[in-house]
Amino acid sequence: MKIEAQRHALFSERIESVLDRGQGVCWLKREDIAAVMAVALRHFDGLHYILHAWCIVPNHVHAVVQPKSGYALPGILKSWKGFTANEANRLLSRHGEFWQPEYYDHIIRDEAEFAQTRQYVQDNPRRAGFQNWPWVWPPSE
Secondary structure, three states: OHHHHHHHHHHHHHHHHHHHOOOOOOHHHOHHHHHHHHHHHHHOEOOOEEEEEEEEEOOEEEEEEEEOOOOOHHHHHHHHHHHHHHHHHHHHOOOOOOOOOOOOOOOOOOHHHHHHHHHHHHHHHHHOOOOOOOOEEOOOO
């Protein structure tokens, strides 16, 4: 199991490194599109899930989310992606795929990991070089 955990950590670091370099189209750097994403994240907070933290950066989104009973992460993400893709494509006057079909998730197993993950999400824009980035909740202190 230790080898699997090490492999998971290396894979996570590689993915984050690519994302933090700002590769891809980066539509989420547009304020209007980032705002659509923020609305989608908050829309069912408290009803379908508990949203503990999120950040929106130009080419990806992080969220610490706890699905409520009767709701599963794939459905929550499908809802976020579907709504934001439709709205973003309308704002961009385009059609077609907006999000990659896959997503990366991680189960948080204890309070220490929860605190670390939440801090990671809050610090992600700063680590990627974005100062005073508005698309973080809750804001870092």
